[in-house]
Amino acid sequence: MVSQQSHSDHYALARRPPSVTSRSTTTRRHRSNRSHSGGSSFRPQNEFPNFAQTGDVEIIISAYGQEKRYMLHRLILAQCSGVFEAGTSEDWSRAQAQGYASTNTPTSMIGNGLARIGEEDENCRGMVRPPLPGPPSQQGRYKWRYELDWGNKDDEVPMLVQKPATSTLFGGNSEQTTQETPTVPNKPSSSSNSFFRSLSNKTAMQSAAQLPHASPDSDLHRDYDNLFRIFYNYPPHFDAANIAESYIECKSLLTLADMYDALEVVGPRIDHHLLQFQSRLWKQIAKYPPSYLKLGYLARSKVIFGEALVHVVGQWPSGKGQLRNMPDAVMELIEDKVEELAEKKVAAEGKLFRLTLTTARGERVSPTNAYLDWLALSLFRQWLVENTAPPPPLPPKPPNGGNGTRDSPRTDRPPPIPSGHFYRLLFLGGSAYLPHDELKRFLKLRPGAVVDGDGGQREFREQLKKFERRMDEVKALAREVVRPLMRSWLELEGARDGGLGYLVCVRCEDGEWPWE
DSSP: OHHHHHHHHHHHHHHSOHHHHTTOOHHHHHHHTOOOTTOTTOOOOEETTEETTTOOEEEEEEETTEEEEEEEOHHHHHHHOHHHHHHTSHHHHHHHHHHHHHHOSGGGGTTOOEEETTOOOSTTTTSOOOOOSSOHHHHOOEEEEEEEEOOSSTTSOOEEEEOOOOHHHHSSOHHHHHHHSOOOOSSOOOHHHHHHHHHHHTTOHHHHHHOOOOOTTTHHHHHHHHHHHHHTTOOOOOOSSOHHHHHHHHHHHHHHHHHTTOHHHHHHHHHHHHHTTTHHHHHHHHHOHHHHHHHHHHHTOHHHHHHHHHHHHHHTTTTGGGGTTSOHHHHHHHHHHHHHHHHHHHHHHHHHHTOOOBOTTSOBOOTTTOHHHHHHHHHHHHHHHHHHSOOOOOOOOOGGGOOOOSSOOOSOOOOOOOHHHHHHHHHHOGGGSSOHHHHHHHHHTSTTOOOSHHHHHHHHHHHHHHHHHHHHHHHHHHHHHHGGGGOOOOSSTTIIIIISSSOOOOOOOTTOOTTO
């Protein structure tokens, strides 16, 4: 039978010498094409977050009773993070190798974080050998290991530090490695960890101090997971419905990215996520401009930073206390824009006070050639003074402890109009300020005004119409003066229609961004 011959041939091939068996490759090809797709123990071993076949950096995040492991690539981590680039660089490896050569003791190997696979020293069998200087092709394959270190003090920020690479994931005898390199507690005191911690904190000392403490709800795990997901171009896990919760997640991730010098990679993803909220984002920025100014600076977002800057400058100095820890470049930019806005306001006020009307012959109005027109200008300037000048000081107390009730100032005077609202009234014109009733009441107070009798009332109505026409001319001139101040650089709708009590006519121009 054919089946019997194949069966006997199979055993004949198995009894042949090795030199003969190696020539037959049919059986080996058949075995190499076996599939485990239907097996119960099949699991992908080379995808995020566990690149078991190609990964060379093991990262362990242990916090609040939970542990998560990553097997990532040194090349990607170094490209995305300055801290990982420095920690896995050739200079760092060479320095660790020199320290091992000078001491040649097991304690000098703790914290180097590098392991050479498949090599053991006769005197230190089972210990992790530090890398040797030289080209990677001559050194062999290396592994790095990072663990979350909580520091030696309660107020320190947890961060990743290098540890000795274990042999359970990288090959070798796990029992020997465990005996020679015991498990490091959560608060190590080795000098290598302290040095690497200082190296990592160098780029983000202020942000590390402001990092919020992770809650038991795995906030710390979420931030690190989002950080590595962005490194591998995976979408981060953010709240897409609640913008307040999304802000907290983005701010926490940005602070973590600042610690690891990865803002250039993480910032654009934060910017892309928040801009999807559109109008809800603009309203949140209007409510909390200092907070979003910080977030926009960390994310390098020109849209968010510019929107928040307009609000901060317009409200200055009300939000100054919340910006104490901002970089000097940001504070200098804010001060420059505040000064620019003040100059625009001073220039506009000067033009407003110099407004004048002319007669039919081209002469400036005065009490001698156009008394009614001059009254319109006088009333307009008096209204400007009341709403631009600071209130007068309180009178001194009368001597001898008198009550001074006769000369006490009136308390029914309305407070000055806010700056932004004042200029918007000038821009609206018409009955927005100095309406008809107020003009009529003022005109009745002029000397020689006759309002009794039919003739007197008719003459007063004619004078009031002429007075209102001349006042409208003044208002039209004032509208053109304040037009530049009414320009809005906000994405927020209705910002120029009186919804805000401050000016929004300054912005950050190209070349002025503080991170450039």
